[in-house]
Amino acid sequence: MSEADFDQVNADAKKADKIAYENNKLHKRLCRLVGQAIGDFNMIEDGDKVMVCLSGGKDSYALLDILMTLRERAPIHFDIVAVNLDQKQPNFPAEILPAYLEKLGIPYHIENQDTYSIVKRLVPEGKTTCSLCSRLRRGILYRVADELGCNKIALGHHRDDILETFFLNMFFGGKLKGMPAKLVSDDGKHMVIRPLAYVKEADTERYAEVKGFPIIPCDLCGSQENLQRKQIKAMLRDWEKKHPGRVENVFSSLSTVVPSHLQDRSLFGFVDLKTDGVPNPLGDIAFDEEPCSTPAPNTISLTQL
Numbered sequence: 001m002s003e004a005d006f007d008q009v010n011a012d013a014k015k016a017d018k019i020a021y022e023n024n025k026l027h028k029r030l031c032r033l034v035g036q037a038i039g040d041f042n043m044i045e046d047g048d049k050v051m052v053c054l055s056g057g058k059d060s061y062a063l064l065d066i067l068m069t070l071r072e073r074a075p076i077h078f079d080i081v082a083v084n085l086d087q088k089q090p091n092f093p094a095e096i097l098p099a100y101l102e103k104l105g106i107p108y109h110i111e112n113q114d115t116y117s118i119v120k121r122l123v124p125e126g127k128t129t130c131s132l133c134s135r136l137r138r139g140i141l142y143r144v145a146d147e148l149g150c151n152k153i154a155l156g157h158h159r160d161d162i163l164e165t166f167f168l169n170m171f172f173g174g175k176l177k178g179m180p181a182k183l184v185s186d187d188g189k190h191m192v193i194r195p196l197a198y199v200k201e202a203d204t205e206r207y208a209e210v211k212g213f214p215i216i217p218c219d220l221c222g223s224q225e226n227l228q229r230k231q232i233k234a235m236l237r238d239w240e241k242k243h244p245g246r247v248e249n250v251f252s253s254l255s256t257v258v259p260s261h262l263q264d265r266s267l268f269g270f271v272d273l274k275t276d277g278v279p280n281p282l283g284d285i286a287f288d289e290e291p292c293s294t295p296a297p298n299t300i301s302l303t304q305l
């Protein structure tokens, strides 16, 4: 082997080590952030049976993978059942998920329901199909959770989904409302959890590449991605590039709400407010500008997690 060949082999080995190191770091980060979110919101408790909704997209694969790792390490016992709803969309590769789940060796259920035909029949051509489609999907998943005896439903929404929803609601709905990390379902019967709440989409993207998840394309139904969500996504990506830290700060702000400094009269008693003569650092500071360079004491910095 010539000296040049030897140098090349050395360089390749170093590069491979670096990639392995970065991949390991990514896995650890995902486990830490998911564990942190589960702990912060008490998402999973001893004896729970968690239905993990698997769409075949990168996020739900990552969710299942990380939950399985955490289950092995957890001091409590909980069960996982992976569930996929096959909506009979054209060209849906029905064999991919069962083959993947068989290989993993975990309990799973594929629910076959032709919601695609229902949606196509009921929604006029050219109108958006997503709202009926998701309503049907929701009802089916709740029923399946009951049938499987699952008390928790885990969804693969991540930090960026939560932020996009937050801005969509603010920009187009006039509401300060995001996507909760944990909430009782609208039928009042199930606890819906989002263990990836602290995870960036870029990390699930990278993790999917590293793990080689057999991704199923998400545009099989032929529906266009929501244009408004697309715009918000682009805005957030632009901020990430041009203003490092801004997106994290916005996300942290969702955990540090100060109702007295907003205007929702149902959250703070503005109408009956009285002075009591007691100094309060959270009181109004008149003409002074609010200091915004120091994060509030309970602000979570995701880089620290």
Ligand code: SF4
Residues within 6 Å of the ligand: 129, 130, 131, 133, 134, 221, 222, 223
């Ligand atoms: S994109 Fe397609 S599958 Fe997804 S909610 Fe909309 S209609 Fe349903």
